[in-house]
Amino acid sequence: MSISTVSICNRALDLLGADPITSLEDGSKAANLCQRNFEPSADSVLRLYPWNAALRRARLPALAETPAWGYRYQYQLPQGPEPAFCLRLLEVDSDADYRVEGRRILCDSAAPLDILYIGRIVDAANYDPLLAEAVAAKLAVQLAGNLTESAARIEAARDYLRAVLAEAKATDAQEGSSGDLVVDAWLVARS
Known part of the structure; x- marks a missing residue:
């Protein structure tokens, strides 16, 4: 399956136990939230780590x-x-x-x-699979409060984001020199 903005959004929704979307313009609450939060979430994840x-x-x-x-x-x-x-x-x-x-x-x-x-990577088809998973995890953290109102789901999404970022660092170390993983202050505070 190819990586797309909608597939990343649907992965985030899967992590939250929410229904999938068909497009960012399908008019659903989830699609509107994904449309509004995708780019800031992706930019944030890209800044966290030197993704190849x-x-x-x-x-x-x-x-x-x-x-x-x-x-x-x-x-x-x-x-x-x-x-x-x-x-x-x-x-x-x-x-x-x-x-x-x-x-x-x-x-x-x-x-x-x-x-x-x-x-910045505008076309999600150019994402590495681990980058796509990290963006989905970050997006899940951003959407969790609005879609689930569950503190447990929010914390699970944060934990998953930490795990994906750690996996990415380990994988990157095998492809070249590893960079320093910079973690958002809110992630450190939740540890």
């Missing part, structure tokens, strides 16, 4: 405007459509000190600046 499917490289030109103080150059983070929109900067290919402020990178390295970042 979302890794992007770019060579950035310096902006004409320089920082007011502290650094000599600034660069615009990629902000175009998929796959260019930068959700999280992972690496700057220079030994220079840098800082992300808003949607810009400030540093002393002259152009071009090579970066590695996590990019």
Whole structure:
């Protein structure tokens, strides 16, 4: 079965014991909630971990405007459509000190600046299966209160999200170097 936004939403609904949807526009409460919460949930999960499917490289030109103080150059983070929109900067290919402020990178390295970042994935067909499962788990956490009003279901969804993220880290370690898993504060607080 191919991965799609609707299949990920239905996986989230399965985790909650809710009825599936046929599309994001089918008019049901679940479809409306999925439509409203899918992209923020996906972006959040993409920011949590350096998923291979979302890794992007770019060579950035310096902006004409320089920082007011502290650094000599600034660069615009990629902000175009998929796959260019930068959700999280992972690496700057220079030994220079840098800082992300808003949607810009400030540093002393002259152009071009090579970066590695996590990019937004708009087409769910490009998701890795573990990424799709993690997005479904995060979406289930987001939808649980509205669809089930069950504290047990909410906690089960959070536990499942933690487990999927741990599995993803272990799998990634086998495909290359493993990155640090950054877990949302609400996940840590629930541990």
